[in-house]
Amino acid sequence: MAGNSFGTLFRFTTFGESHGPAIGCIVDGVPPRLPLDEPFIQAFLDRRKPGQSRYVTQRREPDRVQIKSGVFEGLTTGTPVMLFIENEDQRSKDYGDIKDKFRPGHADYTYWAKYGIRDYRGGGRSSARETASRVAAGAVARRVLELAGTPVLIRAALVQIGARRIDRSRWEWAEVERNPFFCPDAETAALWAGDLDELRKTGDSVGAVVEVVASGVPAGWGEPIYDKLDSELAAAMMSINAVKGVEIGAGFAAAALTGIDNADEMRMGPDGQPLFLSNHAGGILGGISTGQDIVVRFAVKPTSSILTPRQTLDIHGQETEIVTKGRHDPCVGIRAVPVGEAMMACVLADAFLRHRAIAGDR
Numbered sequence: 001m002a003g004n005s006f007g008t009l010f011r012f013t014t015f016g017e018s019h020g021p022a023i024g025c026i027v028d029g030v031p032p033r034l035p036l037d038e039p040f041i042q043a044f045l046d047r048r049k050p051g052q053s054r055y056v057t058q059r060r061e062p063d064r065v066q067i068k069s070g071v072f073e074g075l076t077t078g079t080p081v082m083l084f085i086e087n088e089d090q091r092s093k094d095y096g097d098i099k100d101k102f103r104p105g106h107a108d109y110t111y112w113a114k115y116g117i118r119d120y121r122g123g124g125r126s127s128a129r130e131t132a133s134r135v136a137a138g139a140v141a142r143r144v145l146e147l148a149g150t151p152v153l154i155r156a157a158l159v160q161i162g163a164r165r166i167d168r169s170r171w172e173w174a175e176v177e178r179n180p181f182f183c184p185d186a187e188t189a190a191l192w193a194g195d196l197d198e199l200r201k202t203g204d205s206v207g208a209v210v211e212v213v214a215s216g217v218p219a220g221w222g223e224p225i226y227d228k229l230d231s232e233l234a235a236a237m238m239s240i241n242a243v244k245g246v247e248i249g250a251g252f253a254a255a256a257l258t259g260i261d262n263a264d265e266m267r268m269g270p271d272g273q274p275l276f277l278s279n280h281a282g283g284i285l286g287g288i289s290t291g292q293d294i295v296v297r298f299a300v301k302p303t304s305s306i307l308t309p310r311q312t313l314d315i316h317g318q319e320t321e322i323v324t325k326g327r328h329d330p331c332v333g334i335r336a337v338p339v340g341e342a343m344m345a346c347v348l349a350d351a352f353l354r355h356r357a358i359a360g361d362r
Contacts (some may be wrong), residue, residue: 004013006236006239006345006346007029007350008227008348008350008354009029009350009354009357010023010027010028010029010030010134010136010141010144010346010349010350010353011027011028011029011230011350012026012027012028012134012346013025013028013048014027014130014133014134014137014227015133016085016087016125016129016130016133017119017121017124017125017127017129018087018121018124018125018126018127018129019119019121019128020087020121020124020355021086021087021131022084022085022086022139023085023087023093023129023132023133024082024083024084024085024133024258024338025081025082025083025134025136025137025138026082026083027080027082027083027135027137027140027227028080028081028352029068029263029350030070030076030078030080030081030140030143030144031076031078031144031147031353032034032075032076032077032078032343033075033076033078034075034076034143034144034146034147034228035074035075035078035142036067036071036074036075036081036143036268037071037177038065038066039065039085040139040143040202041065041067041136041139041140041227041259041265042063042065043085043139044135044136044138044139044142044338044341044342045063045065045085045136045139046063046134047135047337047338048132048135048335048338049062049063050076050132058078058120061187062084063085064085065083065084065085065106065136066083066084066085066086066217067081067082067083067084068082068083068084068196071081073134075286076077076143077354079104081088081171081357082203083132083133083136083137085132085136087129096138098120098322098324099118099120100118100120100314100315100316100318101261101312101313101315101322102312102313102314102315102322103284103304103310103312103322103324104304104310104311104312104322105301105302106123106304106305107123107126108120108123108126108128109313111124111125111126111173112315118315119248124238124308125188126241127241128241128242128329128332128335131241131242131335131336131339131342132214132239133337133345134177134240134339134342135338135342136340137346138226138341138342138343138344138345138346139342139345140349141342141346141349142345143156143349143352144349144352144353145345145348145349145352147352148218148220149361150171150216150354151216151347152214152215152216152217153214153215153216153217153342153347154212154213154214154344154348155173155176155212155213155215155341156182156210156211156212156337156341157171157173157182157183157184157210157211157341158181158182158183158208158209158210158211158333158334158337158343159178159183159184159206159209159210159211159230159297161181161192161195161196161206161207161331161333162195162206162208163190163208164188164192164195165209166183166185166188167185168185169186170184170185170186170187170188171184172184172185175189178310179214180193180334181193181333181334182337196330196331199330199331200330202308203306203307203308204304204306204307204308204330204357205301205303205304205305205330205331205332206302206330207299207301207302207328207331207333208299208300208332208333208334208336209297209298209299209300209333209335210297210298210300210332210337210340211292211295211296211297212237212295212296212297212298212343212344213295213296214283214292214293214344214348214352215295217283217289217291217294218289218291219288219290219291220289220353220355220359221288221289221348221351221352222284222287222288222289222354222355223287223288223351223354224286224287224288225287225355227287228284228286228287228288228306229247229284229287229288229289229294229347229351230260230282230287231287232247232346232347232350232351233248233284233294233296233343233344234246234248234296236343236344236346236347237296237298237340237343238298238337239343240298240300240339240343241332241336241338242300242301242303242304242332242333242336243298243299243300243301243336244299244300244301245298245299246296246298246299247283247296247297248281248282248284248295248296248300249279249280249281249283249295250262250280250281250282250296251282251297253319254280257280261280262280263280264276264277264278264279264280264281264290265291267278273291274290274291276290276292279292279293282295282296283295285342289344289351294344296340296344298334298336299341300336301330302331303330303331303332304324304331305324306324306325307324308323309321309322309323310322310323313318
């Protein structure tokens with residue numbers, strides 16, 4: 001199957017299925033002599049793993065990562081880094097009743113149409129279980145970014161569930177790690193808890209919006225025209241399971257602005273560097289970073305696996321109904337937060353290495 005690799009100089013390839021024996025990735029382009037060990041990677045995987053609250057799937061996967069190659073005595077060797085995660089809590093029997101049916105909203109039909117085979121065990125390769133591999137690759141990317149000479153801080157938060165948005169005047173980054181929603185607004189997090197409790201009782205699901213922010217990225221990263229930094233970030237976020245929309249900076253809201261309002265005016269800062277008076281561009285102009293915060297948001301659709309009966313077809317072309325049982329996230333956007341961070345890290349690591357190859361240390 002093509003389309004399993006992402007990146008240019010920093011490049012990773014993921015493998016495995018939701019209910020197969022294991023998942024993982026091979027990360028290529030990692031410079032030598034970087035400190036890397038399993039506990040460092042595990043810390044990022046632990047933020048994404050299932051079963052941590054009643055608001056996510058109750059599948060119990062420890063997501064223990066094993067480094068199989070590319071590291072010797074705690075340092076990267078410059079050769080491909082293989083990261084391996086065993087699947088330990090598969091319940092393929094949960095899907096026995098639907099093995100011949102296409103779940104609405106899932107990739108069941110499109111995979112069948114393309115490959116002529118249906119892995120019904122939790123969606124197989126199309127499952128969001130694959131994103132654990134991305135988070136592992138993102139941890140390696142953060143190590144690469146340490147070579148940039150300036151601290152690059154990558155953080156993400158959930159800013160909307162369903163129709164309820166956070167109050168940005170109450171934004172606190174520290175709050176993100178204090179609630180099960182990765183929410184920067186404690187009051188909205190409490191309201192989301194009630195919203196999702198009611199939703200779970202009805203067997204339904206809801207969508208969400210994740211915001212990813214990278215601070216400390218120097219001006220100059222990204223390539224013009226076809227490999228623009230914002231186009232690669234959009235592709236990265238759009239490749240995450242269930243994502244249906246991506247915006248950079250003001251995004252779609254920019255359509256309602258005038259040129260006067262949208263212009264990010266510039267002055268000279270006290271440090272002798274350009275100072276932008278606003279950031280509607282989301283830290284990217286002409287596909288190249290400006291030195292401001294890079295701001296990306298992506299919309300995640302409602303989880304397609306729901307207990308409410310839905311009309312569908314089976315592989316024989318017969319009309320039928322389907323109820324998807326098993327352990328599913330009522331809001332898959334919650335666990336997409338660390339995945340968004342990982343994809344931002346991978347894009348920036350690649351942009352850094354490409355910039356260094358072209359411009360050296362400039």
